[in-house]
Amino acid sequence: MSQSPLSLPRRRFLALGGVAAGATVLAATPASAVSAAPESRITLPGYVFTLGVASGDPTSDGVVLWTRLAPDPLALDGLGGMPGRPVLVWWEMAEDENFSRVVRRGVERATADWGYSVHAEVHGLRPDRVYWYRFRIADQVSPVGRTRTAPRPGTALQSLSFAFASCQAYTDGYFTAFDHMARENLDLVVHLGDYIYEGGGRGSIGRAHYPAVETFSLTDYRTRYAQYKLDPSLQAAHAAAPWVVAPDDHDVENNWAGDHSQPDTEPDQDLAVFRLRRAAAYQAYYENLPLRKSSMPQGAEMQVYRRLHFGDLLQLDVLDTRRFRDQQLTDASLRWDPNRQMLGAEQEAWLLAGLAASTARWNVLGNQIFAMEADHTAGPDERYGMDTWDGYAAARQRLFDGVAERNVENFLIITGDAHRSVAADLKLDFSDPGSRTVGTEFLGTSISSGGNGTDHDSLGVTWLAENPHMKFHNSQRGYQVCHLGRDEMRTDYRVVPFVNAPGAPVSTRASVFVQNGRPGVAHVSA
Structure with a gap:
């Protein structure tokens, strides 16, 4: 696009299919059922909880609770129809869904500066306990x-x-998979990026992006998030379990790297302009997701990578594979350059130190782009994607060498981005099938991005033929559920047959097993 972000035309229209301010949301509790509390003295222009509720980043004594006030979610000013002045929002948590045993109450101040989002960090709760909450x-x-x-x-x-999921392009399909995920009785959901898509296109199923232009400003991003979060399936999944989230490229712009925009003709090729865009995207991301204040962005910077512990069974390291990486290569022969960074020196050192010190049975990386090698070409020639870890092969080697040297056991990577599913052994040397296996990667498909998909496609055939470390492939839409036990873990690839219309059923396409103390895929049940 040749115009400055400040002069871009802003022709607005309501997209078709479930984005009107009156879109269905989860049923609200009657106001009379809430315990008495001081009132916020404000006249509201409409129902403010249209975007639902969420929780995230659980610890053993607390969790962050989220909502965003928006009586008119698609308002052109990006403030969701709120009046502009601060308001008080009350919250409470209970041990039962009828709120007869309330254990914590509090109040948060919602302001226009942060899009009337609420992030209540609750402490003093009991470990490993289900709670219900409301605002x-x-x-x-x-x-x-x-x-x-x-x-x-x-x-x-x-x-x-x-469960883990990623890639939910609104224009490509319905979020039916989230309806099914909401009924899985999960301890946690991990979302690995592409929560929104930044483009302005209209899809083929009648779900057009709003605003109908590519997002650049904070108002643009806020409105795009409001459109996505009006989706009742997405709201249901958020309300069912705590989420741990991390952004990928489309949450800002396709294939961005560090301070570099993707190579195209848009005005944010200027690094300073792109940083302004990233600051707007980061702020809207924070405003719309259940993140702690430690992840509150400071301009174009945001703390994404972090570590969460779940008893002695799981250490979850959430990565940031966008902010610190070098720019993508145009010459694949340079992918083994030892100076190239994917995680950056500080995050890489933090990760390896944490893995070395881990006492958890299973060590899982929440990773945005796949780490396994993936030769895309049949025959003796080789071709690799430059946006994945294949474009940063030396950085991947440092990570895998570090895992091997530290004798990290039960090393697993869960990944999104690719709109397809693969289970693969992670090798110290991918060119040698007999090389040591250091872990297992579970690449998960998209919620809707890419449309309906198929059970198997030509790229999948090539991948399985050219990459012997890959043990399973599928290119339908859906999500993954990981079941961790003492002796083994199982990943169920849950798929829906179509996303171009609502109402698709869900089934388990395959279950992939890993044995405690034995890195790599043990077997696949399909």
Whole structure:
């Protein structure tokens, strides 16, 4: 695009299919059911909890609760129809969904500066416990959410289940997979990026992006998030379990790297202009997701990578594979340059130190782009994607060497981005099938991006033929559920047959097993 972001035309229209301000949301609790509390003296222009509720980043004694006030979610000023002045939002948590045993209450101040988002960090809860929560402003009450605290670090656990997902292009399909995920009775959901898509295009199923232009400003990003978060399926999944989230490229712009925009003709090729865009995207991301204040962006910077513990069973290291990487290569022969960074020196050192010190049974990396090698060409020639870890092969080698040298056991990577599913052994030397296996990667498909998909496609055929470390492939839409136990873990690839219309059923396409103490895929049940 040749125009400056400040002069871009802003022709607005309501996209088709579930984005009107009256879109269905989870049923709200009657105001009379909420315990008495001081009122916020404000006249509200409409129901403010249209975007639902969420929780995230659980610890053994707390969790962060989220909502965003928006009586008119698609308002052109990006403030969701709120009046501009601060308001008080009350919250409460209970041990039962009828709120007869309330254990914590509090109040947060929602302001226009942060899009009337609320991030209530609750402490003093019991470990490994289910709680219910809700918000109130004036005489309005939010939908009820369900969350769960983490088991205390070191506590012996027999099992834990979490889902992971990514890539939910609104214009490509319905978010039916989230309806099914909401009914899985999960301990946790991990979202690995592309929560929104920044483009202005219209899809083929009648779900057009709003605003109908590529997002650049904070108002643009806020409105795009509001459109996505009006989706009732997405709201249901957020309300069912705590989420741990990290952004990928489309949450800012396709294929961005560090301070570099993707190579194209848009005005944010200027590094300073791109940083302004990233600052707007980061702020909107924070405003719309259940992140702690430690992840509150400071301009174009945001703390994404972090570590969470779940008893003695799981250490979850959430990575940032965008902010610190070098720019993508145009010459694949340079991918083994030892100076190239994917995680940056500080994050890489933090990760390896944490893995070395881990006492958890399973060590899982929440990773945005796949780490396994993936030759895309049949025959003796080789071709690799430059946006994945294949474009940063030396950085990947440092990571895998570090895992091997530190004798990290049960090393697993969960990944999004590719709109397809693969289970693969992670090798110290991918050119040698007999090389040591250091871990297992579970690449997960998209929620909707890419449209309906198929059970198998030509790229999948090539990948399985050219990359012997890959043990399973599928290119349908869906999500993954990981079941961790003492002796083994199982990843169920849950797929829906179509996303171009609502109402698709879900099934398990395959279950992939890893044995405790034995890196790599043990077997696949399909």
